[in-house]
Amino acid sequence: MTRRRPVSWPLGRPASVRASGWLLAAVVLCAMALRPQLVGVGPLIPSIQDDLTLSYPVAGLLGSLPIACMGLFAFAAPPVVSRLGTSRAMVAAMVILGAGGVARSLVVGAPDLIALTLVVGLGMGLAGALLPTAVRAWFPGTERLATGLYGGGIQVGAALSAAIGVPIAQAAGSWRWSLLAFSVVPFVALALWVAGRGARSSSPPVAASAGAARPRGTGLLLIVVFAAAGTVYYGINAWLPSAYLEFGWGPGPTGALLGVLNVTQIPAALSAGYLATRIGLGRLIGAYAALVLVAVCGLVLAPGLGFLFVVLYGLGNGSIFTLMLAVPLELGRVASEVTRATAMMLGWGYLITAASPVVLGIVRDQLGEFSIALWLLVAVAALQLVVAVEVARRLRGS
Structure with a gap:
């Protein structure tokens, strides 16, 4: 097994074990935010169809478009990171995901719904591609454990949203409240992410080599x-x-x-x-x-x-x-x-x-x-x- 090269720290090295805890919580919560706007919407589609008078093909786009966006917008991660840095890029992704989710809950017709589904997909795709970079930079030596935790976070977000979407809609009287509830998660993740940025040491970042x-x-x-x-x-x-x-x-x-x-x-x-x-x-x-x-x-x-x-x-x-x-x-x-x-x-x-x-x-x-x-x-x-x-x-x- 060949030895790895020393890890670069484009995000800044965590200053303490406590700081690492903040950062890990931020990574896991960002992961939890990645699936509710996709998986949680599935059980709500009949209600959305009735309310907005959507055809089945258009309703099907609510499931297929976010998956395609997760692929398409993942390609944007490297140039965005090179321009903004990983931390600012993740802030932007969570804002896009949360704001897009809130706006999608307020739509009045199919064109707006589809357009804002693309916006939500942009946030999901960008954030999903950024998380492994954050793990590599912040948790050297424990990347597999950290990846397991944020991979579990993705699954928890998917399972919870699928379970609570319909009960929230039934209790509140509209599917729109479910989408609003799903949109809270990115903003909570954003708050933890910003707190994690403050918990890192102030040592200047080391530029990452492009490598072979x-x-x-x-x-x-x-x-x-x-x-x-x-x-x-x-x-x-x-x-x-x-x-x-x-x-x-x-x-x-x-x-x-x-x-x-x-x-x-x-x-x-x-x-x-x-x-x-x-x-x-x-x-x-x-x-x-x-x-x-x-x-x-x-x-x-x-x-x-x-x-x-x-x-x-x-x-x-x-x-x-x-x-x-x-x-x-x-x-x-x-x-x-x-x-x-x-x-x-x-x-x-x-x-x-x-x-x-x-x-x-x-x-x-x-x-x-x-x-x-x-x-x-x-x-x-x-x-x-x-x-x-x-x-x-x-x-x-x-």
Whole structure:
């Protein structure tokens, strides 16, 4: 194993253990803010459709556009960081996400709703690409643990927003209050982020070296694994309940499948970083990719055991997501390299992922049943395993 180069500190070194606690809390809360405006909106779509008289294709954009934006705007992270610095860029991302969410809750028609969904997607995409850079700079030596915590934060934000969105709307009398509630999180994260900036030492920052680019082949492999994971995850979230209705399940149990899946991903994501420090990042990526393949096969072949296999899938996918966020930290020797590697992986990965619900829906419409669509997800999971094994080999040899 080659030694890493010394870490540069474009954000300033934390002045104390207490300061590091502030910074870690800020990173985790920023992570929690990344999914409510996407995952939490899904259960509210029927109410939004009724209120704004949206067609199904337009309503579908509320789910697909943020995913595409997370990919498209991730590419903006490196130039934004070079111009503003990571800390100011994250402040801008949280302001955009929070303000866009507030404005979206006040819309009166479809054009405004779609335009502000793009604004929200800008904040999500930029912030998601910045977090690994902050972790690399602020937590040298404990990057995997910090990545596990903020990966868990993403899952907690997704699960909580999916659980509370409809109850808030029912209690307040409108879906708009749910979007307002989701928009509070970025502003709280912003306050902690600003407090964390004050907790850092005042020593002048050290410029990050651009360093040598990583081999293109490795970058392509990361894109394939991340895109495959997202394709399966968002495909399952979009269509698994409908598929299981075809398999004879009732509406209640089919809806509970996704709740169990997303809750299961929380402990998986939180534990992945710790396990990576004990077992090794490469070994875990391969093992969890195998678990995902087994789980997706089980969902197709044994629908009667659906709850068992969504638990297995949640454990595998929640872990892979967090571990893949840690890979750029292993490959990047300085913060600027981490930013570029993360932007590449998230950018192309999410752009590819955004097509998953649409493609699977087209397959269902053309063939008249979901079985073939689910088998496509099995094929994608098999591809993920093959490529993940190669990524693991390269990580062990780096």
